[in-house]
Amino acid sequence: MGxxxxxxxxxxxxAAWLECAAPLPDLFLRLWVADAFFRAGxxxxxxxxxxxxxxxxxxxxPLLPPxxxxxxxxxxxLVVPVLLVLxxxxxxxxxxxxxxxxxxxxxxxxxxxxxxxxxLFGDGFKDHKVWGxxxxxxxxxxxxxxxxxxxxxxxxxxxxxxx
Numbered sequence: 001m002g003x004x005x006x007x008x009x010x011x012x013x014x015a016a017w018l019e020c021a022a023p024l025p026d027l028f029l030r031l032w033v034a035d036a037f038f039r040a041g042x043x044x045x046x047x048x049x050x051x052x053x054x055x056x057x058x059x060x061x062p063l064l065p066p067x068x069x070x071x072x073x074x075x076x077x078l079v080v081p082v083l084l085v086l087x088x089x090x091x092x093x094x095x096x097x098x099x100x101x102x103x104x105x106x107x108x109x110x111x112x113x114x115x116x117x118x119x120l121f122g123d124g125f126k127d128h129k130v131w132g133x134x135x136x137x138x139x140x141x142x143x144x145x146x147x148x149x150x151x152x153x154x155x156x157x158x159x160x161x162x163x
Contacts, residue, residue, distance in 0.1 A: 022144070022145075023144045023145035023146050024146075026138070026141065026142075026143060026144025026145070026146065026147075027087075027144060027146040027147075029134045029137055029138055030084045030085060030087065030090070030094075030134075030138055030143060030144075030147075031085060032134060033081075033084065033097070033131045033134045033135055033138075034081035034082070034084040034085045035081070036127070036131055037076075037077045037080070037081045037097065037131075038077060038078065038081040038082070040077050041074055041075075041076075041077025041078035041081070042078070044070070044073065044074040044077065045074050045078065048070065048071075048074070051070045051073075051074060052066065052067055052070045054070070055067070055069050055070040055073070058108065058110070059107045059108050060107050060108070060109070061073075061103065061107045062103075062106070062107070073104075076096075076097075076100055080093050080096060080097055080100070081097075084097065084138070084143075086147070086148050087143035087144065087146065087147020087148050087149050087150065088147070088148040088149060089149070090138060090142055090143025090144075090147050090149045091138070091139055091142055091143070091149075094135045094136075094138035094139040094143070095135075095139045097135050098132060098135040098136055098139055101128055101131055101132050101135060102132070104128065105125050105128045111124060111125040111128065112124045112125060
């Protein structure tokens with residue numbers, strides 16, 4: 001066996017090990033982004049009068065009355081992150097939070113003082129960009145093996161998509 005075959009064998013062993021480790025980053029992404037949004041929900045619910053004030057005067061949520069947007073935003077930030085942590089309806093939850101994250105950025109101009117398009121590709125709203133990428137990964141890949149979705153698909157065969 002030549003050196004190339006040995007190198008190829010090591011590579012495939014390493015790749016198999018990485019594949020076994022893949023559920024951990026999937027879980028980590030879900031936990032990280034869920035923590036960020038859940039904490040924001042806790043801050044909002046701690047003083048709803050202040051939250052409503054912010055939605056009336058600072059946040060400019062399109063199409064929704066400020067009171068409704070305040071309660072809806074707080075509810076979303078307290079419920080959907082729990083679904084993400086559990087990996088329950090993982091892709092739907094991640095997709096929903098991805099859109100919610102975009103609405104949050106668009107609704108709060110203080111996040112992009114240099115202009116939305118400048119900050120879109122610059123240094124503005126870094127946290128939201130990172131959270132958006134994390135949510136997009138979960139949306140595209142699914143919540144991974146450490147999730148209730150995975151268990152449901154494994155133990156309830158009728159839920160498996162047909163090919």
